[in-house]
Amino acid sequence: DQQVKQNSPSLSVQEGRISILNCDYTNSMFDYFLWYKKYPAEGPTFLISISSIKDKNEDGRFTVFLNKSAKHLSLHIVPSQPGDSAVYFCAASEGTYKYIFGTGTRLKVLA
Amino acid sequence: EPEVTQTPSHQVTQMGQEVILRCVPISNHLYFYWYRQILGQKVEFLVSFYNNEISEKSEIFDDQFSVERPDGSNFTLKIRSTKLEDSAMYFCARLREGKLYGYTFGSGTRLTVV
Numbered sequence: 001d002q003q004v005k006q007n008s009p010s011l012s013v014q015e016g017r018i019s020i021l022n023c024d025y026t027n028s029m030f031d032y033f034l035w036y037k038k039y040p041a042e043g044p045t046f047l048i049s050i051s052s053i054k055d056k057n058e059d060g061r062f063t064v065f066l067n068k069s070a071k072h073l074s075l076h077i078v079p080s081q082p083g084d085s086a087v088y089f090c091a092a093s094e095g096t097y098k099y100i101f102g103t104g105t106r107l108k109v110l111a
Numbered sequence: 112e113p114e115v116t117q118t119p120s121h122q123v124t125q126m127g128q129e130v131i132l133r134c135v136p137i138s139n140h141l142y143f144y145w146y147r148q149i150l151g152q153k154v155e156f157l158v159s160f161y162n163n164e165i166s167e168k169s170e171i172f173d174d175q176f177s178v179e180r181p182d183g184s185n186f187t188l189k190i191r192s193t194k195l196e197d198s199a200m201y202f203c204a205r206l207r208e209g210k211l212y213g214y215t216f217g218s219g220t221r222l223t224v225v
Binding site: 002032034036041042043044045046049051089091093097098099100101102103104 | 117154155207212218
């Protein structure tokens with residue numbers, strides 16, 4: 001039972017353009033959502049978060065949007081840079097202590 | 112933010128052998144976690160550890176797995192009799208320093224069972 005789904009295993013974007021990574025979830029009780037970035041041979045690194053009381057959170061080039069009615073969140077990266085090339089995981093939790101991760105989307109930013 | 116250090120970075124073991132994976136997450140944290148990622152798959156929750164006790168575990172975390180905090184700072188995951196399907200990256204995590212939510216992960220241990 002996959003409670004958090006990332007349906008696109010990979011995405012390629014031209015440098016300078018917008019990258020949009022999507023995530024769907026099934027549990028309406030989830031109230032915290034995170035995005036992590038992962039490089040090969042490293043642990044996931046926290047990127048940005050959003051709680052269910054908001055529909056948007058912005059941090060520099062990264063913006064996360066939450067659509068609770070659709071149980072959907074997305075991460076926008078503008079402008080995309082080659083250093084953004086990594087695997088991106090979304091994660092969700094009910095409360096703040098245990099997160100369920102998606103399968104990841106591999107982003108490749110082309111120079 | 113203080114790092115989470117995991118050792119070893121890579122371990123190769125024979126099927127049926129015991130392995131111990133170590134994590135140094137800083138001693139004043141109460142919540143710790145182990146996750147794993149089989150190659151190309153999602154990051155899966157194994158177990159959470161609160162105040163020196165298991166607070167939650169997944170169905171993956173069967174009797175072959177155990178966790179301990181033997182000396183107040185190190186946090187270990189033991190697999191008693193490894194199977195081929197235990198081959199994965201194992202990540203230790205703690206709650207983010209001074210933040211309401213999210214984890215800080217270690218760099219991981221790649222376990223290869225042959």
